Amino acid sequence: MTKTRIGIAGYGNLGRSAAIGVRQFPDLELAAVLTRRDPSSIERATPGVKVFALDQAASLADRVDVMLLCGGSLSDLPEQGPWLAGLFHTVDGYDTHARIPEYFAAMDQAGRAAGKLSVVAAGWDPGLLSLQRLLGRAFLPQGSDETFWGKGVSQGHSDAIRRVRGVLDARQYTIPREEAVEAVRQGLEPELSTADKHYRECFVVAEPDADREQVANEIRAMPHYFAEYETTVHFISAEEMARDHGGLPHSGQMLRTGRTGQQRENRHRLSYSMTLDSNPDFTAHVLLACARAAMRMAREGQSGARTLFDIPPAYLSSLSSEQLRKQLL
């Protein structure tokens, strides 16, 4: 079997997780890492990985089948995505929910023009939890669902705190309100905003001479990020940060409740939950399975953008359809 050659564009947390994760996928092999940093610095840190400058991408067309786009959604992907989708089949975890239609359209256009296939917005949310929302609504049309995020580290919120004057380092945990989860579980179908469902806990290493009360107030007042939420701020030492908050765990759950029957007398509950020690590791694994699916769709002659909603699930697996039916159905 010819292995699918994977490229990784962007070597931050997600890119590093993908470079390690690919070893668990027998039909994929790592062919290239692309970075905006000095390639030799990465080659020294990760022996055996072939590293290229990002702007050399166009010269790698005969080395890489599927490029994983591991840059950030805020500024990297909107710019790199359509460019790279014109050169390779691609997979990304674009996660700015509100702008997905716009990003999808740009990727679709670039891929169609080049005859390449892109899987966009894969990961766990958007991604696997979105898929569970779709299934829950398809099977139980009359009902309601809620998604809860956490307990886990939000990197966007952690970054936002780091921009506050007087802050050296920060970690923000998003935590679901247990009473909200319980109300949904009991089928009470409460009307809940994201802020009703979650609270935010911040761990901050402050500069020695910072006014802590001022820093805490500034964090709690940040619109969109914290102002709408119950937010607590804890000041800790750099040592405590390194010791207790080194990982990037996350969790999420989706609960769908629906009713059936002549008088809607029967209640049904579908619930999906994920508990992840490492958000980037798991996201990288989802991207890798999608790279396998992208290659299969591309071999059928498909091009343009797709999401997890469009992928026949069998394409995500290394097993044949016969094996899947015999072993897993």
Place this chain on the structure above:
Amino acid sequence: MTKTRIGIAGYGNLGRSAAIGVRQFPDLELAAVLTRRDPSSIERATPGVKVFALDQAASLADRVDVMLLCGGSLSDLPEQGPWLAGLFHTVDGYDTHARIPEYFAAMDQAGRAAGKLSVVAAGWDPGLLSLQRLLGRAFLPQGSDETFWGKGVSQGHSDAIRRVRGVLDARQYTIPREEAVEAVRQGLEPELSTADKHYRECFVVAEPDADREQVANEIRAMPHYFAEYETTVHFISAEEMARDHGGLPHSGQMLRTGRTGQQRENRHRLSYSMTLDSNPDFTAHVLLACARAAMRMAREGQSGARTLFDIPPAYLSSLSSEQLRKQLL
């Protein structure tokens, strides 16, 4: 929009649930019920439903787009399935796991020959839980998973008890062992047989002069059904049976644990659970969503057999791809 016209072949629990459930699917309409009983007996009980004799099926080709096969897996589907798959697009919940490859092949051949598309073995297991097993293994290749069934009524086991001499009525509940679920939840990856994971509780209405000890022993000794399991038998009155065991609830859960990272230091857990007040209602809803998907695949010119593994999830939804990306991704 032209609605997809649904036929229901077999008007037992599942067929009746489908006839009610179809009202929740705005793009589907019930066109015909086919039965081996006297059609007029069903027309009287369910006004407004058009009922035909099953052997008239061939004459309904211009009335029905997708036929839901609602007969039993033991003897009805192996015979009716390939015949009806040669006349209509079909969807069924064939659930004899060990014989799926054989049934799939027969349905595939019949459908291809006739240019019709069949979705086979849909429902919750095989079906939705199978899909969760596939996703868990695709995203976390190094790990293990377990599926638990119950607490819920097993109709096959209830039927088996009813065949014991001296038994008037019976209901059998399959119940997961809490300690086994807990061990899997904690990631201990225990080696468990189905009998290690579940026990069986039987409620029996005996004939007045039956030897209850003899009946209980005979139940507990039945190979495949009970002999391998911890099984308890309770004798109750017909009134208690009607009052306490009238429904057909069921439940199921799938837990996947996997590891990632350079030293496999990160653990991840995916868990899916369903709690269903009515097994036939929920199964019927899954079949109805699959009928929608079958129609879409057929319109693309596809024919032959498919499973939930082959269906792009978007095809199960009434929403367009644009709406799905905007609202659910």
